[in-house]
Amino acid sequence: MTTTELAHPALEPFGLDTLQLRNRFAVAPMTRVSATPDGxxxxxxxAYYREYAMGGFGLIITEGIYPDAVHSQGYFNQPGLVTEQHVAGWRAVVDxxxxxxxxxxxxxxxxxxxxxxxAKGFETIGPSAIQPRGQMMVDYGGVGGAWNAPREMTAHDIDDVIAGFVAAAENARVAGFDGVEIHGANGYLLDQFLxxxxxxxxxxxxxxxxxxxRLTARVLHAIRDSLGDFPxxxxxxxxxxxxFTYRWPGGEADARTIFAALTDATYLHIASEGRDFLETAKLPSGATITELAREVSGRPVIANGGMHDLGQAAGVLTGGHADVLSLGTGALANPDLPRRVETGAALSAFDHEMLHPMATLDCAAAWRERAGK
Known part of the structure; x- marks a missing residue:
């Protein structure tokens, strides 16, 4: 049997705490900047999220949602979870x-x-008044050029940020979500502290x-204190x-400290280190970073990065590197990917043009029309 047949290990059900997944394929969070101007x-x-559900994915993780109405929003037309209108809009998505x-x-x-x-036009904030590296992202509505240096956060700012995460998590439960994921990755605020x-x-x-x-752990514990067993x-x-080149300077020692601080999490989601996951996620000891996360935290781990390569995906699961696989571009190209894996149908290749000139749902729909999809 090949890994495209029914025997693929990702087709096995999995219990992610109280979340019962029909299989181990998850939709990774992907910014789509397609909400209304007020979020x-x-x-x-x-309809976008429903397509993944109908396509057979075992779990869907939304795009990043901003949790407060002051400093947290990253992109114009990014969705929020702050107002009653936000909650009502998300309830329709969840349903x-x-x-x-x-x-x-x-x-x-x-x-x-x-x-x-x-949309509020407020200054940016960060752990220190240090200008971010790189350039703003045009695909997500950036004007290009460098980011501004943020204002260094005060203790009061930190408390406000934690309160915003908690309020948004409470709103997520009201909207009917099955859990929340704290975004501590990819260079955003919590990762800026790390x-x-x-x-x-x-x-x-x-x-x-x-x-x-510490801030990531405090956010986690504060949500736990408010919502109890909510995932x-x-x-x-x-x-x-x-x-794209940064690595934790202390290597495996840093990883162990980070994972040990987050054992109250329902799961850890380790974002992409590169498309050749089993090589790029490998530590000097030979273990992968996801394997270490499972060992240290004792929690289930979601691996992200190149999981549309079904051979690699099978190896990640059978090798004990992770419990669930999240797919970004693979899911964009194949919103019915689990169904295709079940039947052995070929997967479509991702075309980056579907995210140009911006990564909006309108641009993706125009691409599909041009491509006859």
């Missing part, structure tokens, strides 16, 4: 997904210094890695949208 999800977004029996988790994201579009060169603080949040992971995952990465 309310649309009918088009409900559309639940109609196919698929659980859906809301990813909560504070952009911090990487905000390139905030990263040594963007965090030059001298207080309890700066210095050694056990201090730099709460945490997404982590070494690389960032504005720095």
């Amino acid at each position: 309310t999800p649309t009918e088009q977004m409900a 559309a997904v639940h109609a196919s029996g698929t659980p859906i988790v809301a990813q909560l994201m504070h952009a911090g210094a990487l905000s390139q579009g905030n 990263t040594d060169y963007t965090n030059q603080r001298t207080d309890e949040y700066g210095g050694p890695v056990e201090n730099r992971v 709460v995952g945490v997404r982590l990465s070494q690389t960032k949208v504005n720095d």
Whole structure:
């Protein structure tokens, strides 16, 4: 049997705490900048997420959702979970997904210094007043050019950020979501605290890695305190949208400290290290970073990066590197990917043109029309 036949291990059901997944294929969070200007999800977004549910995915994780109405928004037309209108819009999305029996988790994201579009127009904030590396992302509505240096956050700012995450998680439960995922990856605010060169603080949040992971842990514990057994995952990465080469400076020792601080999470979601996951995610010891996350945290782990390669995907699961696989571009190209794997049908290749000139749902629909999809 080949890995495209029914024997593929990703087709096995899995219990992610209280979430019962029909299989181990998850839709990864992907920014689509297609909400209304005030951050309310649309009918088009409900149809977008419903397509993945109907396509057989075992779990859907939303795009990053901003959790407060001050500094957290990263992109114009990014959805929020702040107002009653936001909650009502997301309830329609959740209902559309639940109609196919698929659980859906809301990813909560504070952009911090990487905000390139905030409808409120407020200044950016970060752990330290250090200009982010790289350039704003045009695909997500950025004007190009460098980001501004953020204002260094005060203790009061930190408390406000935590309160925003908690309020948004509470709103997610009201909207009917099956859980939330804290976005601690890819260069956004929580990852800015975790990263040594963007965090030059001298207080309890700066210095050694056990201090730099403290804010992520505090957000996790605060949501836990508010919502009890409601599933709460945490997404982590070494690389960032504005720095693809960064690695935790302490290597495996840093990884162990980070994972040990987050054992209250329902799961850990380790974001892409590269398409050849089993090589690029490998530590000097020979273990993969996801394998280490499973060992240290004792929690289920979702692996992300090149999982549309079905041979690699099978190896990640059977080799004990992860429990669930999340797909980004593979899911965009194949919203029915699990159904295709079940039947042995060929997978479509991802065409980056579907995200140009912007990564919106309108641009994807225009691409499909041109391509006759």
